[in-house]
Amino acid sequence: MQNRITTLFNISYPIIQAGMVWASGWRLASAVSNAGGLGVIGAGSMYPEVLREHILKCKQATDKPFAVNVPMLYPDIDKHMDIIVELGVKIVFTSAGNPKTWTKFLKDKGITVVHVVSSVKFALKAEEAGVDAIVAEGFEAGGHNGRDETTTLTLIPAVKEKINIPIIAAGGIATGKSMLAAMVLGADGVQVGSRFVASDEASSHPDFKQKVVEAGEGATKLTLKELAPVRMLKNKFFHDIQDAYAKGATVEDLKTLLGRARAKRGMFEGDMEEGELEIGQVAAIIHDIRPAATIVQDMITEFREAQKEVAKF
Ligand SMILES: Cc1cc2nc3c(=O)[nH]c(=O)nc-3n(C[C@H](O)[C@H](O)[C@H](O)COP(=O)(O)O)c2cc1C
Numbered sequence: 001m002q003n004r005i006t007t008l009f010n011i012s013y014p015i016i017q018a019g020m021v022w023a024s025g026w027r028l029a030s031a032v033s034n035a036g037g038l039g040v041i042g043a044g045s046m047y048p049e050v051l052r053e054h055i056l057k058c059k060q061a062t063d064k065p066f067a068v069n070v071p072m073l074y075p076d077i078d079k080h081m082d083i084i085v086e087l088g089v090k091i092v093f094t095s096a097g098n099p100k101t102w103t104k105f106l107k108d109k110g111i112t113v114v115h116v117v118s119s120v121k122f123a124l125k126a127e128e129a130g131v132d133a134i135v136a137e138g139f140e141a142g143g144h145n146g147r148d149e150t151t152t153l154t155l156i157p158a159v160k161e162k163i164n165i166p167i168i169a170a171g172g173i174a175t176g177k178s179m180l181a182a183m184v185l186g187a188d189g190v191q192v193g194s195r196f197v198a199s200d201e202a203s204s205h206p207d208f209k210q211k212v213v214e215a216g217e218g219a220t221k222l223t224l225k226e227l228a229p230v231r232m233l234k235n236k237f238f239h240d241i242q243d244a245y246a247k248g249a250t251v252e253d254l255k256t257l258l259g260r261a262r263a264k265r266g267m268f269e270g271d272m273e274e275g276e277l278e279i280g281q282v283a284a285i286i287h288d289i290r291p292a293a294t295i296v297q298d299m300i301t302e303f304r305e306a307q308k309e310v311a312k313f
Contacts, residue, residue, distance in 0.1 A: 005189035012036030019069020025287025030061035064313035118146025138171030142280030160186030168243030176302025205270035
């Protein structure tokens with residue numbers, strides 16, 4: 001398979017494993033890269049020295065390209081960027097911030113830059129900032145998301161109308177069929193998050209992986225729009241947030257309720273009641289925990305079969 005995304009990243013298949021807090025360390029990233037996709041280390045839950053260790057281990061585990069995702073909310077972002085440059089990481093995905101802030105710095109060092117957006121407006125800003133590609137992430141995606149509630153099916157063609165650089169579709173993609181659909185709509189590749197949470201190599205807590213497998217239709221919702229909108233499983237913590245809304249909670253009340261380290265508590269430490277469990281709507285069609293390489297291979301096989309099926313029409 002060859003297109004603008006496989007060429008940009010020098011990979012075999014246009015499948016990008018999403019950078020995800022508490023899920024995507026070196027084990028997952030290297031497994032996906034070795035399988036022909038692009039593995040991404042999620043720096044958002046790592047102290048700088050932890051990130052260093054993950055990059056070094058990833059380099060030992062694969063000789064294929066891999067990337068690092070840096071959410072710009074992170075307070076120690078300068079240190080992250082210095083380590084990325086020092087260790088010669090070739091591809092960086094930035095998210096949750098202004099693409100102008102780091103793109104030039106990274107591009108000047110010869111690094112390929114991809115920025116995550118949730119609307120046409122931000123896609124245009126990212127293109128203007130000089131990024132090499134964008135991830136366009138729809139409303140159904142797990143984790144932090146845009147406020148406009150634009151679904152992937154609407155977002156991809158809308159972005160395609162206005163943008164010339166390669167587009168990676170994200171949100172609700174876990175199968176080869178949805179990958180084909182996204183590419184028909186104008187995407188050059190797909191970024192897959194939730195499906196890789198339920199993989200052997202994800203660093204997510206086993207109880208969280210099991211919850212993802214058990215999640216059915218309607219099990220997730222986007223909430224906390226006043227702070228940073230995030231899609232999560234409807235567990236006790238989620239219902240506590242809804243109770244707070246019902247009582248007219250202020251932004252300060254919500255911040256206090258969220259507290260610190262909720263995401264770590266849920267997704268990494270396995271507190272299924274009090275923790276924040278970020279996952280996408282697509283969890284409803286994830287029924288097992290598989291090796292990451294199998295996820296990549298199954299997607300490609302299904303993509304090719306779906307292409308043939310559609311060609312019959
Ligand atoms: C557990 C989890 C953690 C995430 N953490 C991050 C993150 O640190 N940085 C980021 O840019 N996106 C993050 N996301 C969003 C993903 O990168 C990706 O765009 C999204 O999961 C795609 O939608 P899907 O879950 O339907 O596949 C996270 C998603 C999940 C499910």
